[in-house]
Amino acid sequence: MRTQVVIVGAGPAGTLLSLLLGDAGIDNVVLERQSRDYVLSRVRAGVLESGTVEILRRAGVGERMDREGHVHDTVNIAWRGSELLSVDTVDRVGKRMMAYGQTAIQEDLYAALDDRGRPPVFEAADVELNGLTTDRPWVTYTGPDGSTERIDCDHICGCDGFHGVARQSIPAEERTEYGKEYPFGWLGILSETPPLPILLYANHTDGFALCSMRTPMLSRYYVQCPLTDAVEDWPDDRFWSELLGRLPPSQAERIVTGPSIEKSNAPLRSFVAEPMRYGNLFLAGDAAHIVPPTGAKGLNLAVSDVHYLSQALIERFGSGSTTALDDYGPLALRRVWGAVRFSWWLTSLLHRFPDQTPFDQRAQEQELTYLSSSPAAQTALAEQYVGLPL
Ligand code: FAD
Ligand code: DHB
Helix, strand or coil, X not given: CECCEEEECCCHHHHHHHHHHHHCCCCEEEECCCCHHHHHHCCCCCEECHHHHHHHHHCCCCHHHHHHCEEECEEEEEECCCEEEEEXXXXXXXXXXXXXXXXXXXXXXXXXXXXXXXXXXXXXXXEEEECCCCCCCEEEEECCCCCXXXXXXXXXXXXXXXXXXXXXXXXXXXXXXXXXXXXXXXXXXXXXXXXXXXXXXXXXXXXXXXXXXXXCCEEEEEEEECCCCCHHHCCHHHHHHXXXXXXXXXXXXXXXXXXXXXXXXXXXXXXXXXXXXXXXXXXXXXXXXXXXXHHCCHHHHHHHHHHHXXXXXXXXXXXXXXXXXXXXXXXXXXXXXXXXXXXXXXXXXXCCCCCCCHHXXXXXXXXXXXXXXXXXXXXXXXXXXXXXXX
C-alpha cells in the first residue's frame, strides 16, 4: 500500500494531524497500537489555551467543545493556609482558557475521522519505521488479524507519545535529550460531583493540590503524592481528607465529595528531544517533549506542534516548497521551551520538595507574596498560562 503521510499514534496529536491533512487533500494513514476503547479510557488533560480552542474550531471539531466546555477567566492559587490569589487572565492579557477534557476531544476527533471515512488503524502492533533518510520511507506493522503490512510514503509523523517507537527510531547520536524528573507524582481522581466553579491550585506544607473540572457533574482533583505510592494507598476517604486539608477553609467547605469513578497516579517529568526531525520523520507532541502537568501545557503543545506541522506539509504537497518543513522543528521548539520553562517554574513554585529547607520554604513564600502584590508578575503568569502566541 502507498500513501503520502503515515502518522504513528492516534492520540490527540496524531488524529488532529490526520484530520487537518485529510481535509487539505493529503492522503494519510494513522497507526495506533491500542484499541479505540483503551485510548478513550485514559483520563488526562483538561485545560485548553485560547489558541488550542481556535485551532480545534477551525479543524471543525469545536461544536461540542463550545457547547459543553467551561470557560475560565481566572487562575487561582491558594497558599499559606488561607491566602487566595486570583489572576484574571482577561484583564491581564485579554484571553481565557477552556475546561474541556482530553477524552471528549479524542471522541470528537475520532467521530470527525469516522464521518470522513478515514478512521485510524487500531491495534497495529510492532510498528517499525524504515528508510527515514530516503525519499521513500516505509512503515511495517502487524495488523489486528496478525497479517504483516507495509505502507510506503513520502513522510512519517511520529505522534506516538513519550513511550512510542518514533523518537527511538532516530539514531542516538543524532538526537540530544534534555530531561528532569521530579521527586513526587500526582494522584488524580474523577468524581461525579459538582466541581468548584474556579480552577484552583494550592501550595500547602502537606503538598500541592489542584481542583479542576470536566462537566457540571464531573470533577477532577489531584494531590501531590510520593512517587512510591500506589493507587491502592489512596482510598477515597484518604484522598478527600488530604485534598480538603490542603485547601483554604473557604474553598474546602464548597467541595462536594463522593465516590471516585477513576483514580490514577502519574510521575512528573520535563523532557525535550532535539531536533524534532530526522530525514523524513517528524516528531510532534509527547513523542518529542513532556512537561509536568502543573502548567496544563502538554496537550496544548501537541496541538501547536500539529498546527505548524500540518501547515508545513500542506505547503510541501501544494507548492512543492520544503522551506516550512525545514523550519518546523526550530519553530515548534521555540514554543516548546517556553512551555517547558513555565511548567518547571510553576511546578517548583507550588510543590513541596522532599529536601526543601527552611530557606527554600521562605524563598517559595516570597515568590508567592511577590506574585500576589505585583501586577507585572501576574501579567507574566497570565500570558504564559493562557498560552504564548502561535
Ligand atoms: P498521547 O496522548 O500519548 O498519544 C500517543 C498515542 O500513540 C497513544 O494513543 C499511544 O497508544 C500510541 N502509541 C504509542 N506507541 C505506539 C506505537 N509503537 N505504535 C503505534 N501507536 C503507538 N496537557 C494539557 O495541555 N493540559 C492539561 O490540563 C493536562 N493535564 C494532564 C494531566 C495528567 C494527569 C497527565 C498525565 C497529562 C496531562 N496533560 C495535560 C498532558 C497531555 O495529556 C499530553 O501532553 C497529550 O496526551 C499528548 O498528546 P499526544 O497525542 O502527543 O500523545
Ligand atoms: C488539569 C487541569 C490543570 O490546570 C492542570 O494544570 C493539569 C490538569 C485537569 O483538569 O486535568
